[in-house]
Amino acid sequence: MNQIDIAAPRTTEDAWLKAAYDVLTESGVEAVKIMPLAKRLGLTRSGFYWHFEDRDALLDAMIRHWEDKNTGNLVMQCEAFAENICEAVFNLFDCWLDDNLFDSRLDLAIRNWARNDAALQRRLNQADQRRKTAMQEMFVRFGYDPNEAEVRALTMIYTQIGYISLGVSEPPDQRFARMPDYVEVFTGHKPTRADIQRFRARHKAVDA
Incomplete structure (x- = not known):
């Protein structure tokens, strides 16, 4: 579709x-x-x-759009080519910076909606499982033990859900400055200067 x-x-x-x-x-x-x-x-x-056909059809179209855009693009970014795990996580971080890849407002609205809609909650659970699996497999691809990969994936998921739920707003320069440190926390490896420069360049960020 x-x-x-x-x-x-x-x-x-x-x-x-x-x-x-x-x-x-x-x-x-x-x-x-x-x-x-x-x-x-x-x-x-x-x-x-x-x-x-009716209001339910409209609501289902929005849910399908959310599934295709947010979960589909997140999985795509996890599967994108990367030379190392730091670059792979930077690929994922593109979702948090590009509304064309991931719509945080829509994700929050879906989560709030699912609190009172059991059928949607099941679809949300499936989406979260798909996201977790993609992140976990990303770590496994670079040599992490599956159990460790799962914990690291969950840490990233819970962090981003918290960011969205709390409505965290940061100046772009501050957010870019922190992202290499987030990569190190999530992966256990310090990204190289080349990793950071490639990430910043594609987002047209000025090097610090």
Whole structure:
């Protein structure tokens, strides 16, 4: 299934999804209702049914978008080529810096929604397991014992969930300055200057 670019709607269907995303991340799933969305878009309620069977179909489309974007891209970054474990973790860190790869606001909204939706909680658990497995396999690929790899993967997952849940906001320079230290904490290895420069260059960060 092609991913929907929620940030830049091109069709009416995408416009409904973008509006639903905005409401979900601002006010929670209870506020995602057809008539208010229609008013928000300046469209008719009947127009909604050209694209979605009902509200549940719209909600499921958002969940599938979240699964494809956040979990799919995180797994892709874990599997990306890297010469060493530090570079591999920097590849993963791209998710935390690029909204096109990983949408933190959407991830938080899904987690909050799942607290009162058992079916979604099961899908969230599956997504978290898929993410953990990808991170664990990334460490195993570079020679870590599977048990140690699992603990390191969980440490990264819990750290990022905490970042998202607490709404941590840092100046970009401060965040970039800390990331090599995070890599060392997560991997047990100090990244080389070349590792750091490649990471900063692709994010157009100025070297300290």
